[in-house]
Amino acid sequence: MQDFSQLHAIFDRTKSYIDRFMGIIQPIIDAAQDEHTRLYYHHILEEEEQRMGRLQELVPHLETLSAEKKTDQLSDRELSQLLSDINLERFGLHNFREHLELSLYEFRDDETRQTLDGMREKTHTDYLQVKDIMAKLSERFSDVYTDLTDHDEGHDVHQVDHLKASANAPQGVASVITHTATPAPGKKGLTVGSLKGLK
Amino acid sequence: MQDFSQLHAIFDRTKSYIDRFMGIIQPIIDAAQDEHTRLYYHHILEEEEQRMGRLQELVPHLETLSAEKKTDQLSDRELSQLLSDINLERFGLHNFREHLELSLYEFRDDETRQTLDGMREKTHTDYLQVKDIMAKLSERFSDVYTDLTDHDEGHDVHQVDHLKASANAPQGVASVITHTATPAPGKKGLTVGSLKGLK
Numbered sequence: 249m250q251d252f253s254q255l256h257a258i259f260d261r262t263k264s265y266i267d268r269f270m271g272i273i274q275p276i277i278d279a280a281q282d283e284h285t286r287l288y289y290h291h292i293l294e295e296e297e298q299r300m301g302r303l304q305e306l307v308p309h310l311e312t313l314s315a316e317k318k319t320d321q322l323s324d325r326e327l328s329q330l331l332s333d334i335n336l337e338r339f340g341l342h343n344f345r346e347h348l349e350l351s352l353y354e355f356r357d358d359e360t361r362q363t364l365d366g367m368r369e370k371t372h373t374d375y376l377q378v379k380d381i382m383a384k385l386s387e388r389f390s391d392v393y394t395d396l397t398d399h400d401e402g403h404d405v406h407q408v409d410h411l412k413a414s415a416n417a418p419q420g421v422a423s424v425i426t427h428t429a430t431p432a433p434g435k436k437g438l439t440v441g442s443l444k445g446l447k
Numbered sequence: 448m449q450d451f452s453q454l455h456a457i458f459d460r461t462k463s464y465i466d467r468f469m470g471i472i473q474p475i476i477d478a479a480q481d482e483h484t485r486l487y488y489h490h491i492l493e494e495e496e497q498r499m500g501r502l503q504e505l506v507p508h509l510e511t512l513s514a515e516k517k518t519d520q521l522s523d524r525e526l527s528q529l530l531s532d533i534n535l536e537r538f539g540l541h542n543f544r545e546h547l548e549l550s551l552y553e554f555r556d557d558e559t560r561q562t563l564d565g566m567r568e569k570t571h572t573d574y575l576q577v578k579d580i581m582a583k584l585s586e587r588f589s590d591v592y593t594d595l596t597d598h599d600e601g602h603d604v605h606q607v608d609h610l611k612a613s614a615n616a617p618q619g620v621a622s623v624i625t626h627t628a629t630p631a632p633g634k635k636g637l638t639v640g641s642l643k644g645l646k
Contacts, residue, residue: 284552350490
């Protein structure tokens with residue numbers, strides 16, 4: 249039961265991270281000067297939108313299961329389905345980590361870079377925890393679920409510190425964007441809205 | 448029943464496209480001179496690997512259903528699950544189309560560009576066909592399945608001709624790679640294997 253509460257907390261957190269990430273990336277799409285940049289970030293955002301759609305079903309489901317302690321009442325087929333859904337979101341966390349790492353190469357300002365890297369670090373921890381929980385659950389329910397194929401091992405690129413590697417990346421479109429949360433009085437900050445004129 | 452045969456043909460084709468795409472992209476990862484390029488193509492390939500893993504289960508399942516005309520025997524829950532799996536692969540086709548389009552910006556040689564664009568065109572047609580079939584099926588089985596959220600509409604970037612837009616993209620790492628299928632006699636072509644020395 250505790251496993252499902254932990255999973256609920258993790259997937260609820262990643263939902264709020266998706267929102268935050270979208271807020272950071274959308275201005276890049278709006279300000280993009282070429283089709284490649286626009287397609288690249290649009291693509292990343294669209295994949296996160298799809299993930300959000302799936303999480304909007306999974307998170308309440310996990311919440312109900314945890315709150316009402318209903319997992320014992322699940323049929324084999326329901327349990328198998330649930331584990332398969334969680335496994336898909338395990339990959340989702342892994343892919344999100346890479347979306348965050350890729351985005352580090354776009355931004356030069358410390359604040360955004362720290363936000364992205366903070367989400368990356370927590371997302372990686374969450375991913376590893378889901379991996380552990382899934383290993384435990386698939387052992388416990390080995391009669392209904394065994395698929396634990398991994399696609400994340402043996403790749404050197406997963407060991408790279410992309411915050412460091414991206415420190416000297418060339419300036420991208422993000423260089424023309426300033427996130428002004430609290431503009432100085434009487435001075436209009438450059439906001440997402442005002443950036444649309446750059447297109 | 449015909450719908451499931453068509454779906455089987457589409458997902459079987461996309462499996463062979465994934466193999467072809469991987470053969471084109473892996474040399475880019477092997478020859479990448481910087482961490483960003485390596486991460487970028489590694490990420491795309493990893494997502495396609497995950498899709499391949501799912502298709503390796505779905506394709507034989509669809510084949511059995513079509514061959515043994517078993518769809519009428521599926522329980523509501525099994526049918527709902529099947530439609531949900533097919534819907535996930537509908538997004539998979541859409542995302543693959545964008546992976547192909549993004550890759551067009553890497554390659555300058557006509558042969559590879561035509562191969563990528565050919566797969567892109569057929570993948571888009573397949574995507575639209577799966578969308579049509581899903582609309583039909585979810586109407587027919589509206590008591591068990593209704594989720595047909597779309598994430599692909601209202602985006603101008605989907606209307607862009609990326610073959611044209613990428614024609615003058617700057618030379619990337621692909622410029623150092625030559626695919627020599629049939630090297631001239633006595634002359635050793637630059638192959639994927641020989642590229643590893645470039646790292």
